Amino acid sequence: MEEFAALLDTLVYTTSRNRKLALIADYLRETPDPDRGWALAALTGELDFPAVKSSTIRNLMKDRVDPVLWTLSRDFVGDTAETASLLWPEPERREGNVPSVSQVVEMLGALNRNTAPKELPALLDRLDANGRFALIKLATGGMRIGISARLAKTAFAQAFDVSVDEVEEYWHALQAPYPELFAWGADGGDPPDVSNRPRFRPFMLAHPLEDTEVDVADYAAEWKWDGIRIQLVRVGGESRLYSRSGDDISATFPELLDVLPMDAVVDGELLVRGAQQGGPENEKTQGGAASFNALQQRLGRKTVSKKMLAEAPAFVRLYDVLIVEGEDLREQAWTTRRAALEALMPRLPDTHFDLSSLVDARDFEHLAEIREGARDDAIEGLMLKRRDSPYIAGRKVGLWYKWKRDPLLIDAVLMYAQRGSGKRSSFYSDYTFGCWDGDPDTGAELLPVGKAYSGFTDAELKKLDRLVRQTTLNRFGPVREVERTLVFEVAFDSVHTSKRHKSGLAMRFPRIHRIRWDKPVHEADRIESLRALIRD
Amino acid sequence: MSAPFSWIRPEPWGVHIVPADCWVDPGKAVDRALVTHGHADHARGGHGETYATPETLAIMALRYRTGLADESGEIPTKAIPVEHGETIRLPGDVDATYIPAGHVLGSAQILLEHAGERVVITGDYKRRPDPTCAPFRVTPCDIFITEATFGLPVFTHPPIEDEIAKLTKALTDNPDKSVLVGAYALGKAQRVIAELRAAGHHDPIYLHGAMEKMCRLYEEHGVQLGELRLVSDHTKDEMRGSIIVAPPSALNDRWSRRLPEPITAMASGWMLVRGRARQRGVELPLVISDHADWNELTRTIDEVDPQEVWITHGREEALLRWCELGQRKARALALVGREDEDD
Structure with missing residues (x-):
């Protein structure tokens, strides 16, 4: 469990896809069966323990921490599993060994709603804060650490130098902890016999x-x-x-x-x-x-x-x-x-x-x-x-x-920019843009209508980055609000109504089509023009 | 005789000592200020008279020209040094004693005594050992005005040795890269460097230009930091396999493009919370804080055992709740502009 907890912890802080792949691949190579198989299932969200829900954890904490202090802490940290892992009272002495991933999976699988409140504390007492975080995440599902199934499969392929298409073919026919997959990939055994099981063929x-x-x-x-x-x-x-x-x-x-x-x-x-x-x-x-x-x-x-x-x-x-x-x-x-x-x-x-x-x-x-x-x-x-x-x-x-078909186009104004990740980590490369909610000459405002992070060259990115830094109005964490000075011609595939956005609109596949350095912002499009393109 | 403690009055921009017409850590320029330490949310320029430890005054001279002559040769802002352990008499029969707070070089708690009543203002403090400053001393008092930057029970700062080990391991694991450590320019940076030296890391450490003067000031006050070099004097290749220290604002700045494949680290108590680290794009969070964590805060209140606890800047609510649960009399002060910057 320690290695798995360390892997999770590192993945949380890693933004580069290549580094994530390398970290998972290293773990898969170095960890014995069946731990690595269970870990892979946990990372790809294929584990489910019906007896342990987020509410189970909250209830455990209520017996151990003052409810006001719990709520204040949870609000600040923003994640139940993390808050619980930090607030769990450290036992005087750790009883028993740190369990392996397989032991944890076995114990969690054996729980029911009655036994969970008694058995889980004993398990948590055997782990440190990182271990507790990993355990709660694993038990309640939803890692939310940006690992897609595809990334995990690619890491498997990379770890054992096999083709990702083959991994893909076998994967879906097999059950966690995928012994046949590791026997083939890691130990050079025969490919898994999946002829009589439903499985995915790569498209x-x-x-x-x-x-x-x-x-x-x-x-x-x-x-x-x-x-x-x-x-x-x-x-x-x-x-x-x-x-x-x-x-x-x-x-x-x-x-x-x-x-x-x-x-x-x-x-x-x-x-x-x-x-x-x-x-x-x-x-x-x-x-x-x-x-x-x-x-x-x-x-x-x-x-x-x-x-x-x-x-x-x-x-x-x-x-x-x-x-x-x-x-x-x-x-x-x-x-x-x-x-x-x-x-x-x-x-x-x-x-x-x-x-x-x-x-x-x-x-x-x-x-x-x-x-x-x-x-x-x-x-x-x-x-x-x-x-x-x-x-x-x-x-x-x-x-x-x-x-x-040719994309739809609209002129929109740059409003916010966010720093990218990986190669773009020091550049403001994700742009939120808006359209006017009326006549800009009579006091209309811009409402954000979408976000794009592609469609420009590296040279343009540098220029955009400089503009963002020079025209910053406000900072919100990694996001900067900028002065309204620049018009983007935005290409998109379609636009739909959406309750999630203030403008009531959501675009599909928006990307920067051209940067209109020349165009004054009041000439950008209005929300009505965008709304006219809805085909719901 | 006036009501108990009516001589000390918390106002939005600082604590007012009424009979002495004097302010502790005021957020605006005043005639007479008592300053606990040199961080910008406590110390500022422009006071007529500043009472602080010699180290804090040196920092304020560097940052705000406090106590230095202007072009005409006049000294518009007077600096009055008060040593740790020294008591000074202020107008209105108020005695002020400066006591080490263990936060950064020169940091002090201020004990105020008037009419037989004792009030301690902690400024910022911590209880962990720190090679760059004198350790916190518990001082009995009636009213204890404490900071609460990390006033939530989730905050348990790990031993600094563990975090320094994480940092040196990242370096050993990535000999072709560099580790860029974001650390507040006053205090955190020098503590991290001093702890690295104590852990046996004697390679040159590279500095962002904004760090240089403060590091030199620390050395002048007897804090040994080993060989320091400026990033601007060196090439990418020379810095491979090295630690680079920069203010947190430089981490994702264009400045970092000149470094050899930096792994971004940050030394701060906030790094305990994963979301905080991710927001800043930190790959290697180092939970190193110059503030008391939850256990230090609560233990200190118990040890000082005052009649009343006043809580300032930070997460007052949780500490207030803790006092209430322990049947301690407590109140939260709403001081303006006190936040952690980049602790």
Whole structure:
């Protein structure tokens, strides 16, 4: 537990991705089984101990610390686990050894709501403040230390010099503490046998088209829908739904788990029912998807209410089929897989599946025209897929392209800047910008509408950094408020209503398109112009 | 005869000693000031007369030209030295005694006596040993006016040896990089350097320009700091594998771009709270404080055992609650502008 606590503590203070990877990789190499497997599960949020909740910890503390002092401390520290780890009364003498991660997991797993208040104190007494912090974080879940599942897998791959795609393939089929994964990665054993278990296959991804032109004879075109890319897997009657990063999101969309009538692996866009995302010609066959904003209400939930299932039911618009009834089609050409997918459609319930239709164009110019026309339909753009391309994990040049519709643009005023991390750690590189809430010449104010941290060159960054430092009005921790002097032309994919922001708006993928050193701030756009672009 | 303790009056900008018409650590310029130590939230320039220890006066001369002549040769701000242990008689039959506070070089508590009543104003203090200043002395009194910067029970400062070991280990683990330590220019910086020397670290330590004069002042007062060099005189490569000390404001400043792959450390009591360290982008938090932690605060109140505790600058509420739980009479004073800067 000491090493794990030290790892957590260091990760908390590490901002560089490479250093995080190195720290986790070192830990995985140096820690024995099964401790390292449990630690990996803890870091990726895959452990759950129903008997220990944040309230369990609060109740323990109430018996030990004056409630007023607890509340004052908790408010100052801002984190229950950390406050409790600091306020836990140090025992006169530590009883017993410091437990290992596996022992902790075993003990926590054996607790129920009645035994937890008695057993947890004994466990906490065996640890120092850092250890207590790690224990409480591990027990209550939600590390919140900026480690994604993908980062953890990459660290595993780096630790044992194996391919991250392979790690990805096995990972989801295995259970913590992943003995088979370590036997293969760390000890050079056989790859885990995951043939009979549902697992994630890394997605085939696309490059931006940019200035490339393709021949429509070689490339098929289809809409790029504005939902979330998913993979639905059924093996031996058991189904799993995976997100683009490979996270298991089955619990978030339970309505999709029992709907594949055969064992298969399919790739598609998850959407919720609504009237926004049709498709220009064939509203009947491709109608009925809501905007991304509606879908967003359903993301990230561990449980789903009946009301939500009824109001915003999910379905999958299919792009591809990887495996069907034991036959692996990934080596086959896209045309073959597409034919297999089309043949599959009549067997799938149309309540939960439809087929992403192809876009027919005479030539590339015609395709460009169609893409322009698609602007109003909350479609992200077009996908271009080489007709003879196999299904290959990752991004391979020349096979798939994404051709997003041109971004929306707005002129906004720089209001706040925040220091970046890693290479940019001494630079103000994250910019919050705003639009006018009325006529700036008659006393309108700027309201923040978004934040961007990309789209400029290193030289521009230096210049922006200097401007921020020279025009600072206020400092709030790492954030500086600046004088309103600079206009950004901001590019973004779409804009939606949002209760979270004062302006009532949230932009998707905002980035700096151009820095308008020349433009006076009163000529920046007003909130109304942005609001007119909403397609909720 | 007037009501008990009516001769001493807490005001927003300092404690007023009425019969002597004199202020302790006033936040604005006054005719007569008693100053506990040289930090900017206690000491400022422009007082007609400043009573402080010789060390504090030296610091104030450096920072505010206190006691120094102006262009015309006049001395507009008079400096009156009071040694630790010395008692001076102020107008209005008030006696003031300066007692070591253990906070920074020259820091003092001030014992005020009038009409048989005793009041101690601690200024800032700590109870841990510090090679750069004289240790705190417990002084019995009726009213104890204590600081409460770290007045929350979460604050238990670890032994400084542990934190210094973390610092030297970071250096050993990263011989090609450097460790940049943010430390307040008066007190913290010199204490960290002195503790490093005591732990056997004798390599040159590099300083941000803003640190140089204060380090020299400490050395003139007998605090040995070993070989110090200025960052501006050296190249990136020369500084690899070294410790660099800078004021906290320089940590994320453009200034740090001239350093060889610095690991950002910060020596402060606030570093105990992870969120505080993360906010400042600190990779190596060093929990080193020149203030009393919760246990020192409460132990000191118990040892001094006054009739009444007055609590100033910091988290007064929690210490007030602690006094209430222990049935001690206590009140919080709302003094303006007393915050920790970058302790």
